Amino acid sequence: MKYLLIIAIALSLPLTVFSKTVDAVGEAVIYNDDVTDARYRATQQAIKQAVLESGSRVNVKDELYNGELESSLEIRSSGHVQKARIISEEQNGDFLRVVARVDVTPDSQCSTGPTSYYKKTVGITGFELQTPQQARLGELSNISRELPKGLADEINKQGYLRALTATNIAIYPDLLNAPSSTNYDGSLTNVTRISEQLGVQYIVSGVIRDIGEVYLRRPNDKDEKDALDEGIDKERNFVVDIYIYDGFSGALLFEHRYSEIGNWDISDHARIGFGSAKFWTVHYGKVVQQALKESALDTSEQLRCQPFIANIFRTEGNRIHISAGSLAGIKQGDKFNVYRRYEVFNQLQSAQTQLNNANISVTIKQVQPNFSVGELIVDSHILNVQQQDVVIAW
Numbered sequence: 001m002k003y004l005l006i007i008a009i010a011l012s013l014p015l016t017v018f019s020k021t022v023d024a025v026g027e028a029v030i031y032n033d034d035v036t037d038a039r040y041r042a043t044q045q046a047i048k049q050a051v052l053e054s055g056s057r058v059n060v061k062d063e064l065y066n067g068e069l070e071s072s073l074e075i076r077s078s079g080h081v082q083k084a085r086i087i088s089e090e091q092n093g094d095f096l097r098v099v100a101r102v103d104v105t106p107d108s109q110c111s112t113g114p115t116s117y118y119k120k121t122v123g124i125t126g127f128e129l130q131t132p133q134q135a136r137l138g139e140l141s142n143i144s145r146e147l148p149k150g151l152a153d154e155i156n157k158q159g160y161l162r163a164l165t166a167t168n169i170a171i172y173p174d175l176l177n178a179p180s181s182t183n184y185d186g187s188l189t190n191v192t193r194i195s196e197q198l199g200v201q202y203i204v205s206g207v208i209r210d211i212g213e214v215y216l217r218r219p220n221d222k223d224e225k226d227a228l229d230e231g232i233d234k235e236r237n238f239v240v241d242i243y244i245y246d247g248f249s250g251a252l253l254f255e256h257r258y259s260e261i262g263n264w265d266i267s268d269h270a271r272i273g274f275g276s277a278k279f280w281t282v283h284y285g286k287v288v289q290q291a292l293k294e295s296a297l298d299t300s301e302q303l304r305c306q307p308f309i310a311n312i313f314r315t316e317g318n319r320i321h322i323s324a325g326s327l328a329g330i331k332q333g334d335k336f337n338v339y340r341r342y343e344v345f346n347q348l349q350s351a352q353t354q355l356n357n358a359n360i361s362v363t364i365k366q367v368q369p370n371f372s373v374g375e376l377i378v379d380s381h382i383l384n385v386q387q388q389d390v391v392i393a394w
Contacts, residue, residue: 020104023087024050029260029287030094038096039089045294047084048301050102052160095286118308118329118393119162122155122299123200123247124148126167127208127240130175134212137236137264138279139271143208146275147240150289151204154296161300162327166198171205178207179243179252192353195247199323199370201309202253203245204299210239214261217268234264236284242295244302248309248341248390249353254302258295262287308393312338313371315380315387322391325368334364336374336391340384355390358383362391 026046030038089098127148135141145167152163171190172178191203214235238261244254262284272278279285310324320338324330338360344352360383362374374391376383 020054022050022054022102022104023099024053024102025097025099027095027097027290027293029262029290030091030096031261035091035096039086039098042089042096042098043084043086043100045297046098046100047102048297050084050100051104052158052297052300052304054102054104093283095290118324119160119327120202120303120306120308121200121324121328122152122161122163122202122204122303123195123198124152124155124163124165124167125169125171125194125203125205127206128170128172128175129208129211131210131212134210135274137213137217137268138266138273140211140274143211143274146273147208147288147292148204148206150275150292151206151242151296151299154292155299158296158300160304163204164198164200166194169194171203172207175207178241179205179255191245191250192247195245196311199311201247202303202306203247204242205245206240206242208240209257210237212237213264234268235261236264237261238284238288238291240291240295242299244299248355254298256295256298258291260287260291309390310336312385312389312391313387315385318376318379319365320362320374320376320380320385320391322362322372322374323370325371327369330364330367330372332364332367334393336362336364336393338362338376338383338385339390339392340386341388341390355392358385358389360385 024046026042026044026049028038028042028045083103085101086098087101089096091097125148126144128144129135132141135143148167149165152165155161155163171194174180195201195203214237215232237259239257239259241255241257243252245251246253262282265283266272266278270278272282280289308324308328310322310328312320313323314321322336338358339355340358342354342356344354346352360376362376364372365375366373376385380386
């Protein structure tokens with residue numbers, strides 16, 4: 001009885017007492033020789049990476065130890081980091097790379113739930129440039145389509161989400177005020193339509209606010225010497241706003257501005273294009289690459305513990321077809337809950353999507369790359385399961 005009592009007490013303890021140690025890498029740009037600030041930002045990035053790798057996320061006030069740096073970190077997420085210790089750091093020019101050893105306590109609501117087993121799909125739309133004339137330097141006119149492609153590549157490299165590109169789609173009619181063109185409740189009228197067309201659960205959009213040069217440049221003066229030849233740092237801004245929407249409701253889930261400055265250490269007459277092999281060798285390109293990594297990490301962090309949702313697109317007897325398959329990590333024998341989709345109207349008569357639990361489970365019997373076939377206990381018509389209803393894993 002004594003041993004049984006000990007086992008019972010151990011099983012009743014919250015899962016948060018068990019921690020996992022993860023080594024993760026973070027990088028940051030050093031501005032104004034402030035290595036301490038860069039170290040702090042790089043360690044924040046490493047902690048986010050460690051939490052994603054450990055299968056949980058952070059909601060914390062953490063301790064960070066590395067000699068003179070004793071700042072507390074606060075990262076919004078849903079797990080708990082007990083301690084983050086920098087074990088090495090390397091400075092390459094004005095880039096700082098740290099390796100942090102992070103003790104992560106998993107959050108049971110995400111780390112032990114099935115939602116972390118599946119890759120949620122994200123549609124990346126085009127990112128329009130607010131001031132198109134700024135693209136003339138370096139001939140970066142392709143940035144509106146190549147930048148979101150780069151973001152999708154970074155998201156897919158991490159492996160937590162599955163990003164699909166639809167860079168031909170422009171969401172915002174008014175770039176200056178984006179995303180304030182959304183409804184008062186945060187929904188964006190055409191996000192749900194785009195999400196359904198692309199077959200994705202979330203939409204990521206953005207606006208490129210500024211890629212203008214900071215240094216004095218006279219492109220019409222043929223006799224002017226290039227500032228690079230005179231040893232002047234040719235600084236150039238990179239400012240982009242990124243927005244994440246829920247594809248089923250159109251609600252704005254996350255928005256953040258990424259603002260960096262890089263050196264355009266190449267001739268003003270060079271026409272390299274955004275995303276070319278040459279572009280990534282320029283200091284400015286390396287800074288942009290770092291910003292893309294950071295935004296991809298934030299996207300994964302924001303969506304990692306959200307429920308996995310897939311549309312039901314066909315019903316036949318007691319079998320239903322859902323719009324997610326092996327590419328999303330679904331396997332034969334997996335079980336999901338069925339939710340019915342309803343449209344409700346607010347006081348302004350705007351349609352809102354509501355998902356209600358039908359208290360029906362479905363077991364996956366066949367899996368294809370992009371869809372799966374599940375089996376209900378009885379005929380779908382008896383249970384009133386219809387197309388456009390969804391399955392959810394919490």
